[in-house]
Amino acid sequence: MNWKKKVMKVVPLAVCGIVGSLLFTSGASAHGYIDNGRSSLCKQGLNTGCGPIQYEPQSVEGPGNFPQLGPSDGQIAGAGRYPNLDVQTATRWHKVNLTGGTNTFSWTFTAPHRTKEWKYYITKKGWNPNQPLTRSNLEFISRVDGGDKQPPFKVAHAINLPTDRTGYHIVLGVWEIADTGMAFYQAVDVNLGNNPLVGNTQPSSSLANLLSMKQFTQ
Template sequence: MAQRSFWCKWMVSCGMMLLVGACTLVFAESASAHGYIESPASRAYLCKQGLNKDCGQIRWEPQSVEGPGSFPQSGPPDGQLAGTSRFPELNVQTADRWHKVNIRGGNNTFQWYLTAPHATKEWKYYITRKGWNPDKPLARADLELFCHYYDGGKRPPNTVTHTCNVPTDRSGYHVILGVWEIADTGNAFYQAMDVNLVNGVSNVQVPSAHHKSSIGNYRVL
């Protein structure tokens, strides 16, 4: 009887360990999604590259700009859309605070690098409206949706590319906000891109060395 009792306790103990291990794996799976936009280079990625200065912790983890999902109905509050509450340095918004990436309107490829892919609901891209004020904190009212891809819970590869038609009815400094909505958590990842948008000009000179970027295929000459 003592031996049987020992084996019963051992089996129960093993079962509990397996259950805890499985739960740990599930939790790690749900918590491990991370990624950033590398082209056109995002604000966070340019912090990693050293082109954006005084960025705080995001310099070492551009993939970690995570916040509440279901944007824009939910998500980070206005004024925290670029860095969420985790990286307040990214939320600073002025006309000359951030390095600009030069792109043209029309079809552009947006490329994410996922350090930890995860089941995905959708990808959304917003751009600041005509006449927005670049010296005020970024708010929902400043943004309009221009591109959307629905994944329906599929797990993406490490590199994800989307072709989006960037508006051609505005020029100059604009912010593009990419949102990666996770399928089975309540969170999303946010990536702000500071772009010098060029439309209606056949031969464009980069405005200054401070704003010039040759990362990716978006240098305008």
Template sequence: MVRQNLTKCCRLIVVHTAVLGLLMLAGIQVASAHGYIENPSSRALLCQQSINQDCGAVIWEPQSLEAPKGFPGPSIPDGQIASAGGVFPKLDEQSSTRWSKVPLSSGTQTFTWHLTARHATAKWHYYVTKPNWNPNEPLTRDQFELIPFYEQYDGGARPGEKVTHEVTIPERTGYHVILGVWDVADTANAFYNVIDVEFGNGNDTPPVDPSPQPPEPSPYPIWDATTVYLGGDRVLYEGRAYEARWWTLGEVPGSADVWRPL
């Protein structure tokens, strides 16, 4: 009787161990699906690199900004877009000076995700703040253009470690925030990354005058191989000024000792 009970007990332990192993394996598969935007560097990645300061625990895992998918629908609360619904709340602090900014230009750009674990993908989509957004207010849906400026459906395909997208960013100037979202195909979740961007010709950059300006006239004549030059004569050769030390004919400035660069 004791032997039978021991046999039953051992069988139960084996069964429970097998079930626990399957559950742990399933949990690992879900938890390992992580990634972040590597280029241009996301807010969380700049925290890990100590470029952004006072970021909280995200410095250890910028790849873990995971929350329910469905954006721009009711997936994560307004005011918690940067932190993926409050996962790392420090990331939701928002002002015009709070975060380091990545210089970028409007138009065609290459965005790169780094995936610490590959996961079947539904789609990738990107959003940018409106031209008149307020950088000193929390990030809400009202702050963003809710039509993605880039969207790619992967149909459940499993990506590689690096994923690149050729995107076209709408015209912007000054400080803006870009939101990139990676929707996972076989879970209910997505990964959210914001990027703080400084577009050219913003408040701190003087606009480029579109009208071409004529070049400044040179005070010296262009060097001529058929001209006799005397000591003290000055010429321009390949954009650089030279002075003759003595009489010369046909000796090329920059290649002969007779010419002294100015």
């Protein structure tokens, strides 16, 4: 009789542990990343020494409402959670070749959140690629309204990149969540060319002929 009472006390604790684990897993799965962004290329092995993000490129999550809030300067690429992604030099990261004008940025979501918006920024002319990424390095280029809805598992945005700069730049995509106050940060390292004969291996993109970033390699 005493043995049965002890069993009954143990079972609820085990059940609570299982439920807690399931709740944690569910929350952790609702993430997303830009195809061929810095964290995605860590998973592909083109970027190395990335730390744990190589196994979950969709998890670069930090406080939202960027740039008023969000990760501290110098921790933007890693969202304040993945310091390996914040290491910044001119040669540290694999780059994708893009041209000024309209380019397609494709997101992959593992479990979409209701979305407030997506915002895009690019490093300014004359930025120093050997210094940590800060807000003062960035300028806003585009916003896509999320409509407070869950997006599909694949979303593509046509984003117009400046035509007044060339060479290594970072495009920052920020996925602002509507129902958590959090956001996902995606740094995309690009070799930006505005002369079709210099620094590009693909034809320039246009509204009539959008090319996926997957077609561009260093």
